[in-house]
Amino acid sequence: MTNTRSHRFWSLAVGAAVLAIAATYAAKTQAGEDNKVVFHDSFKAKLSPGWSWVREDPKHWRIGEQGLEVHVQPGNMWGPPNNAKNVLVRSVSDPGRDPVEITAAVFNRPTAQYEQVDLVWYYDDSNMVKIGQELVDGKMSIVMGREQNDKTRTIAIIPLDSDSVELRFQVRGQRIRGQFKTPKGDWRDAGECDLPVKGPPHISLQFYQGPAAEEHWARVSAFTIRQLAALQ
Numbered sequence: 001m002t003n004t005r006s007h008r009f010w011s012l013a014v015g016a017a018v019l020a021i022a023a024t025y026a027a028k029t030q031a032g033e034d035n036k037v038v039f040h041d042s043f044k045a046k047l048s049p050g051w052s053w054v055r056e057d058p059k060h061w062r063i064g065e066q067g068l069e070v071h072v073q074p075g076n077m078w079g080p081p082n083n084a085k086n087v088l089v090r091s092v093s094d095p096g097r098d099p100v101e102i103t104a105a106v107f108n109r110p111t112a113q114y115e116q117v118d119l120v121w122y123y124d125d126s127n128m129v130k131i132g133q134e135l136v137d138g139k140m141s142i143v144m145g146r147e148q149n150d151k152t153r154t155i156a157i158i159p160l161d162s163d164s165v166e167l168r169f170q171v172r173g174q175r176i177r178g179q180f181k182t183p184k185g186d187w188r189d190a191g192e193c194d195l196p197v198k199g200p201p202h203i204s205l206q207f208y209q210g211p212a213a214e215e216h217w218a219r220v221s222a223f224t225i226r227q228l229a230a231l232q
Contacts, residue, residue, distance in 0.1 A: 035227065039225040040222070041224075042067065042223075043222075051088055052088075053087065054089060054125070060085065061086050067220050068088075068205075070218050071086075071217055072207045072216045074212050077120075078130075082125035082126065087206050088204060092201050095171040095176075095195075099170075100226065101171075101228050102119065103119075103223070104119045106132075106165060106219065109216065113137070113138075115134065115135050115209045115210050116132045117134075117205075119203075119204075119205065120204040121201065122201070122204035123197065123200075124198060127198040128147050128196065129176050129178070129195065130143075131169065133165050142157070142158040144156040144178040144191045148198075153193075158180075158188075160180075165180055165182055166181045167179075172230075174197070175192060177189065178192070
């Protein structure tokens with residue numbers, strides 16, 4: 001009897017352990033699938049297929065040893081002007097069906113008021129949400145803003161102590177969250193808002209409000225789109 005009871009106990013313990021391991025593996029597998037990379041571009045040698053330019057100025061962008069380099073020219077996308085050059089865009093899936101995370105590693109040393117490099121959730125020139133590195137009143141900042149039908153709303157202006165920064169959007173359903181990270185820091189929230197939906201969504205990289213008298217070349221060294229878990 002004692003041996004039979006011991007055997008039953010041992011069998012139950014082994015069974016429980018197997019189930020626990022299987023559950024852990026399944027959870028890790030699901031997490032991996034939920035955060036899998038669906039697109040990545042390190043901008044080596046050329047742009048990956050799928051990118052397109054709005055108001056391209058071919059002499060003012062190039063692929064360098066460290067990634068995509070764009071001359072930050074005068075022009076604006078914030079409000080009605082919509083005349084910035086070399087607006088880079090690519091399609092992205094509907095976040096109501098396929099929640100996504102987008103990151104971009106950027107570098108710039110701005111000197112002009114409102115000179116900026118942005119990661120943008122983009123529908124068209126008048127409807128978008130941006131997060132970027134920007135010079136505001138002489139201070140390097142992270143700025144997040146929302147624009148709908150050319151009407152703008154600033155969501156956040158946060159002091160920034162680095163020329164290099166990673167920008168991130170997490171988009172689920174009708175909501176978008178902006179975050180950023182410096183080389184020595186962790187991810188920080190900038191803000192959150194609803195999407196100014198107007199047609200199919202795109203992701204955009206934008207460079208504008210540069211000084212006319214100086215030549216600044218901003219850089220994007222990495223761009224990634226990941227799948228996120230769906231809303232429960």
